[in-house]
Amino acid sequence: MTGNPVFCAVDTTDLSDACHLARALAPHVGGLKLGLEFWNSHGAPGVAEVMARAPKARLFLDLKLHDIPNTVAGAIRALGNVDFDILTVHAGGGSAMMRAAKAAAPGHAAVVGVTVLTSLDDDDLSAMGVPGGSGAQVARLAALARDSGLDGIVCSPREVADRRADWAAGLFVVPGIRPAGSDIGDQKRVMTPVEARDAGAGILVIGRPITAAPDPAAAAQAIAAVLSARAR
Numbered sequence: 001m002t003g004n005p006v007f008c009a010v011d012t013t014d015l016s017d018a019c020h021l022a023r024a025l026a027p028h029v030g031g032l033k034l035g036l037e038f039w040n041s042h043g044a045p046g047v048a049e050v051m052a053r054a055p056k057a058r059l060f061l062d063l064k065l066h067d068i069p070n071t072v073a074g075a076i077r078a079l080g081n082v083d084f085d086i087l088t089v090h091a092g093g094g095s096a097m098m099r100a101a102k103a104a105a106p107g108h109a110a111v112v113g114v115t116v117l118t119s120l121d122d123d124d125l126s127a128m129g130v131p132g133g134s135g136a137q138v139a140r141l142a143a144l145a146r147d148s149g150l151d152g153i154v155c156s157p158r159e160v161a162d163r164r165a166d167w168a169a170g171l172f173v174v175p176g177i178r179p180a181g182s183d184i185g186d187q188k189r190v191m192t193p194v195e196a197r198d199a200g201a202g203i204l205v206i207g208r209p210i211t212a213a214p215d216p217a218a219a220a221q222a223i224a225a226v227l228s229a230r231a232r
């Protein structure tokens with residue numbers, strides 16, 4: 001994807017806040033991400049209201065679907081005329097589920113597989129019985145997603161460079177982005193916007209460093225300025 005790589009995660013249950021953010025951020029981001037917090041509150045009508053405030057922004061609908069293939073395919077078809085550009089499923093749902101998701105999605109939309117959440121570290125994976133740490137698990141799930149026909153993956157900035165080497169055409173959607181000095185919160189595998197972009201991220205997903213800033217538009221503008229000043 002070309003243009004500004006920053007997608008702001010608009011994580012709120014408040015429709016009016018989301019609409020204000022969309023309008024204020026539109027000139028400074030490439031897209032908006034609406035996820036479960038917003039979707040469970042407002043559904044498709046809310047998505048349409050928000051995106052009407054940012055008509056040029058792309059929509060990343062982050063539903064992180066994870067179920068049997070028939071259910072995931074039905075859930076995607078039930079999105080009807082929600083005009084999303086990117087949709088998430090969990091790569092851990094397996095190959096048949098990812099194939100069914102891709103087949104059910106509109107042809108122009110990218111379906112990407114969430115690998116290892118950026119809020120997890122190697123100790124968390126070990127506690128779940130996953131061997132080899134996050135790098136190895138992301139590698140396994142990225143290969144599965146690629147071989148199952150998905151358009152790309154969601155992973156942390158730490159894994160992007162290695163995975164891009166195996167999948168040049170893949171779309172790498174990367175949360176766990178923190179401008180230098182900002183609060184990490186519940187994220188564990190993070191890098192700065194420039195580091196993530198230079199590692200090969202196609203989309204930089206940034207939420208609270210923008211939305212919790214005193215002036216979200218200024219925060220988004222500052223991130224865009226740093227990225228263009230330090231262009232690859």
Ligand SMILES: O=C(O)c1cc(=O)[nH]c(=O)n1[C@@H]1O[C@H](COP(=O)(O)O)[C@@H](O)[C@H]1O
Pocket residue numbers: 009011035062064088114116117118119154155175176177185187205206207208209
């Ligand atoms: O799929 C995602 O977007 C996602 C995957 C992941 O591994 N980690 C992750 O943080 N996200 C999302 O990216 C956003 C990050 O928000 P901040 O931590 O506020 O920047 C949230 O909306 C998360 O739901």
